[in-house]
Amino acid sequence: MEKGGAIFNRPNSNFKKEVSLMKTTPQPVTYAGDRISGAGSAALARRPGRTLGRRILDNWQLYALLLIPVVLTFVYKYIPMYGIQIAFRDFKASKGYMGSEWVGWYWFQRFFSSPTCWRMIKNTVLISLFSLLWSFPIPIILSLIINQLRFHKFKRVVQTVLYAPHFISVMVICGMIRIFLSPSGGLLNLILGTQIDFLTQSSAFRTIYIASGIWQDAGWGCIIYLATLANVDPGLYEAAKIDGASVFQRILNIDIPELLPMAILNLIMAAGGLMNVGFEKVWLLQTDLNKATSDVIAVYVYQQGIESAKYSYSTAVGLFNTAVNIVLLLIVNKIASKASDVEFV
Numbered sequence: 001m002e003k004g005g006a007i008f009n010r011p012n013s014n015f016k017k018e019v020s021l022m023k024t025t026p027q028p029v030t031y032a033g034d035r036i037s038g039a040g041s042a043a044l045a046r047r048p049g050r051t052l053g054r055r056i057l058d059n060w061q062l063y064a065l066l067l068i069p070v071v072l073t074f075v076y077k078y079i080p081m082y083g084i085q086i087a088f089r090d091f092k093a094s095k096g097y098m099g100s101e102w103v104g105w106y107w108f109q110r111f112f113s114s115p116t117c118w119r120m121i122k123n124t125v126l127i128s129l130f131s132l133l134w135s136f137p138i139p140i141i142l143s144l145i146i147n148q149l150r151f152h153k154f155k156r157v158v159q160t161v162l163y164a165p166h167f168i169s170v171m172v173i174c175g176m177i178r179i180f181l182s183p184s185g186g187l188l189n190l191i192l193g194t195q196i197d198f199l200t201q202s203s204a205f206r207t208i209y210i211a212s213g214i215w216q217d218a219g220w221g222c223i224i225y226l227a228t229l230a231n232v233d234p235g236l237y238e239a240a241k242i243d244g245a246s247v248f249q250r251i252l253n254i255d256i257p258e259l260l261p262m263a264i265l266n267l268i269m270a271a272g273g274l275m276n277v278g279f280e281k282v283w284l285l286q287t288d289l290n291k292a293t294s295d296v297i298a299v300y301v302y303q304q305g306i307e308s309a310k311y312s313y314s315t316a317v318g319l320f321n322t323a324v325n326i327v328l329l330l331i332v333n334k335i336a337s338k339a340s341d342v343e344f345v
Contacts, residue, residue, distance in 0.1 A: 082097070083097070083315070084315065084319060085097060086100070086312050087107060087108075087312060087318075088102060088103065088104055088105070088107075089101060089103060089312060090103050090106075091311050091312040091315075093311075100312075103312075107312055107313045107315075107317075108320060110313065111313070111316060111320065116295060116300075119292075119295060120295050120296055121297065123294065123295055123296050124275055124277050124296045124297045124298075124321075125274070126206065126293075127206055127209060127210070127277050127282075127293075128273075128274045128275060128276070128277055129274065131209070131210050131213055131277075132270055132274065134210055134214060135210065135213055135214045135217065135221075136267065136270060138214055138218040138221070139218050139219075139221035139222035139225060140222070140225055140259060140263055142218060142222040143222040143225035143226045143229060143259070144225075144229075144251055144255055144256075144259075146158060146159065146226060147226065147229045147255065148247065148251075159226075161219075162218065162219025162220075162222070163219045163220055163223075165217075165219065166216060166217055166220035168216065170278070170280040170281050170284065171280070171284065173212060173216060173281070174280075174281060174284035174285055177199075177208065177212055177285065178199065178285075181197075181198045181208070182197075183195045183196055183197040199285060199287055199290060200287055200289040200290060201289070201290065202289065202290040202291070202292040202293040203293070205290045205293045205294045206293055208285065209281060209282070209285065209294075212281070213278075213281075224262060225259055225262060225263075228258060228259055228262050229255060229259070232254065232255070232258050236254050237250060237254065240253070240254060264336045267332065268329065268332050268333050268336050271328050271329060271331075271332035272325055272326075272328065272332075274324075274325065274328050275297065275321050275324050275325050275328070276298065276321070276325065277296045277297070277298055278298075279296075279298035279299060279302060282294055282296055282298065282299055283299055283302070286299065297317060297318075297321050298321075300317065301314045301318050301321070302314075304317065305318075
């Protein structure tokens with residue numbers, strides 16, 4: 001066998017053909033319960049079609065289990081949508097929904113004419129976009145690296161260490177950030193030999209927010225990719241090794257194509273929440289000195305709706321945020337469906 005993957009790099013190499021055939025050729029599997037005699041097959045073929053009601057009665061246990069999440073979703077997700085109308089009313093709790101005055105688009109016009117409107121939109125989009133660009137590929141890279149580990153005990157230790165931060169509450173995470181970045185005795189300042197209060201610098205807020213998010217959720221995010229890689233046919237790797245493929249070539253030609261559909265699906269779902277910046281972390285890390293970059297729509301909705309009791313105004317701002325998310329979800333889904341076979345909605 002030629003060294004350095006020479007056979008694998010030849011134009012007429014059979015490796016990619018073997019991979020393609022092994023992916024597309026179905027392997028027949030026969031179970032004991034699947035063996036039906038010729039007479040039984042003929043009887044099934046002559047069996048008349050059952051009505052929907054009959055099929056539901058035959059499987060009523062499954063439909064009963066399905067009924068529980070459907071009812072909960074309807075009660076807690078769809079019925080509250082009736083309250084969206086207060087975004088178009090001057091809502092007064094004493095008058096109720098229908099008794100409050102209809103003002104149309106007034107609250108939306110007020111939001112867009114406010115002096116901090118475009119700053120909040122800009123900060124929300126930039127934090128979400130940078131978070132997506134930096135945090136989205138990290139779980140994929142981690143899963144590819146972990147999948148190459150051959151010492152199972154070490155592999156489990158690495159996975160545990162990476163998963164652990166996900167189970168720490170946002171409140172504790174923000175407390176740790178404040179301690180690490182403290183100007184007096186903070187770890188980062190001790191390493192740099194400085195006394196800088198990073199949380200008061202607006203230019204550092206996005207970096208702090210995104211870096212802490214990657215540390216907390218990257219390990220948890222790679223679970224689904226590791227599960228996908230665990231289902232890859234080992235015969236693909238064996239064929240690659242026989243053709244002299246290196247580790248990098250196996251990752252490039254086997255692992256990444258297998259992860260691509262799941263990665264696109266996760267990208268579509270992440271794009272649907274592009275305007276949803278984590279309210280808790282921003283609220284806990286925000287100061288008067290870093291508001292230039294930390295003032296986002298989610299915090300503004302909380303301040304106007306809960307602290308100032310401006311229910312109609314805060315509902316209008318939140319509805320605008322949701323509408324933008326829906327549009328982004330549809331756009332990204334359309335692009336992804338054109339680029340691949342994956343489609344979410």
